[in-house]
Amino acid sequence: MATNVHTSTHPSKLLAPTMSQHRTFKNDEFWRALPGYADVSREEFADARWQLKHSIRKVDQAKNILGHLLSEEVYQDMIQGQHITPMNIRITPYIFALIDWSDPINDPLRKQFLPLGSQFLPDHPYYAEDSLAEDEDSPVEELTHRYHDKVLFLPTTLCPVYCSYCTRSRLIGGSTESVEKETYGVNKKKWEAVFEYIKTQPQVEDVVLSGGDATMLTAAQLTEVGESLLNIPNVRRIRIATKGVAIYPQKFLTDDAWFGALTGLHKMGRDMGKQVVVHTHFSCTHEITDWSKQACDRLFDAGIIVRNQAVLQAGVNNTVEEMVMLTRKLAYMNVQPYYVYMHDMVPGCEHFRTTIKEGEELEKAVRGTTAGFNTPTFVCDLPGGGGKRHIASYEYYDQENGISVWSAPNVKPGKLFTYFDPIHKLSKDAQARWMDEKTRQAMVDEAIKKVE
Ligand SMILES: *Cc1c(COP(=O)(O)O)cnc(C)c1O
Ligand code: SF4
Numbered sequence: 001m002a003t004n005v006h007t008s009t010h011p012s013k014l015l016a017p018t019m020s021q022h023r024t025f026k027n028d029e030f031w032r033a034l035p036g037y038a039d040v041s042r043e044e045f046a047d048a049r050w051q052l053k054h055s056i057r058k059v060d061q062a063k064n065i066l067g068h069l070l071s072e073e074v075y076q077d078m079i080q081g082q083h084i085t086p087m088n089i090r091i092t093p094y095i096f097a098l099i100d101w102s103d104p105i106n107d108p109l110r111k112q113f114l115p116l117g118s119q120f121l122p123d124h125p126y127y128a129e130d131s132l133a134e135d136e137d138s139p140v141e142e143l144t145h146r147y148h149d150k151v152l153f154l155p156t157t158l159c160p161v162y163c164s165y166c167t168r169s170r171l172i173g174g175s176t177e178s179v180e181k182e183t184y185g186v187n188k189k190k191w192e193a194v195f196e197y198i199k200t201q202p203q204v205e206d207v208v209l210s211g212g213d214a215t216m217l218t219a220a221q222l223t224e225v226g227e228s229l230l231n232i233p234n235v236r237r238i239r240i241a242t243k244g245v246a247i248y249p250q251k252f253l254t255d256d257a258w259f260g261a262l263t264g265l266h267k268m269g270r271d272m273g274k275q276v277v278v279h280t281h282f283s284c285t286h287e288i289t290d291w292s293k294q295a296c297d298r299l300f301d302a303g304i305i306v307r308n309q310a311v312l313q314a315g316v317n318n319t320v321e322e323m324v325m326l327t328r329k330l331a332y333m334n335v336q337p338y339y340v341y342m343h344d345m346v347p348g349c350e351h352f353r354t355t356i357k358e359g360e361e362l363e364k365a366v367r368g369t370t371a372g373f374n375t376p377t378f379v380c381d382l383p384g385g386g387g388k389r390h391i392a393s394y395e396y397y398d399q400e401n402g403i404s405v406w407s408a409p410n411v412k413p414g415k416l417f418t419y420f421d422p423i424h425k426l427s428k429d430a431q432a433r434w435m436d437e438k439t440r441q442a443m444v445d446e447a448i449k450k451v452e
Helices: 017-023 043-046 048-053 059-069 070-082 095-098 108-113 186-197 219-230 250-254 256-271 289-300 319-334 355-365 428-435 437-451
Strands: 150-153 206-209 237-241 275-280 308-311 335-339 377-382 386-392 395-396 403-407 416-420
Touching: 043 048, 043 095, 043 250, 048 095, 048 250, 059 070, 070 355, 095 108, 150 377, 150 437, 186 219, 206 219, 219 237, 219 256, 219 416, 237 256, 237 416, 250 256, 250 289, 319 355, 335 386, 355 377, 377 403, 395 437, 403 437, 416 437, 428 437
Parallel strands: 150 206, 206 237, 237 275, 275 308, 308 335, 335 377
Antiparallel strands: 377 386, 395 403, 403 416
16 A cells, blocks of 8 residues: 555655755764864764864964865964954864865854954944943852843853854953953852852842853863752752854763763752753854754753754854754754844954844744744844843834944833944945044934934
């Protein structure tokens, strides 16, 4: 009988290739194409310790691994990048090998983690190192308490990769040629003060553990932080934020002690009626492989919910095609697309930023392409500490001059906030207006007056 023909065919076979692309995951030994990794076996590459130990931390290491694949021009450009960037280099071999080295200039992963001197633009006149004013809303070190019932806790300043666009470049990853940083690693005395503070705030139910990255805590440290928080009666929900799933999936697959600490916390939470979930950060489909799928499958098997927060970045994910594909691919891996952020106005990031208009257009195009619960909310985290706002909820938007004015009724009642589109995306006339300090300030004042 041929009645079951369709059920015995994998559903993806019934679709045109472009429709099922989100269901295919790269699984070849892609790293062996790089001269320095030609002899690295799959077992070695799968080992989380190997990945961390062989992380690329200097331009010359990159050069050695790439050999003839790296042109002198791009090499010099990378060295120039190191003079400017506020972030040190650190890239897992996994991500490094996913870069298309035949076209490094345009590769979205190279853009995120290996800045080139030639790509930087002057910072926006209203950029700030602590653009979100996290320090201002910080009652004790390593903690930001901005919203009524949720807090942001930064227990470490280390990450397995350093993103050149990090919103906390003022703290994360150690000093660079252009920025001195006082913080480094883990400080348990500061943790104690954080726990004590949360205990005194009975309205706080929700703790975001960010950083830095939770994969850089040892298993024992992760357990200590998680258990201390779960044991605070008012804490109901913990999110463990880690880019690890995206850039270091081996951690979830071969570091059983660490993975056990994570699942242990999840189980402890569940037994107490509390949520422990993972928030991760995939930016684009180029960084999703079968390794990502396996890491997400392992988390799914353990019953741990995973959500994704991406940053909207020019040349990385700012096309409809890429954003829809990213959304579908994440959903297929049981990762819920949660937020897409407008880029923060931090140093060294002007080339990444997009206009509010562009964000709105992308949000419009993505909504409706898949399940509503798998559709990310596009938000702007307001410079100056107004918190996250839906991208279309500004009070006023002068699109010509790239000035939007926002309110934050719950977070900072009565106060207005501004976000600015990147100047290089404005008309020539508007760019000229921005060059003049007085005209610039007058435009901003005028926009604010429209709302007051
Ligand atoms: C983003 C953030 C949170 C969490 O906000 P959600 O919208 O619930 O994801 C909490 N505190 C601070 C300071 C934040 O920046
Ligand atoms: S993983 Fe997060 S905290 Fe770490 S460098 Fe990247 S953006 Fe910054």
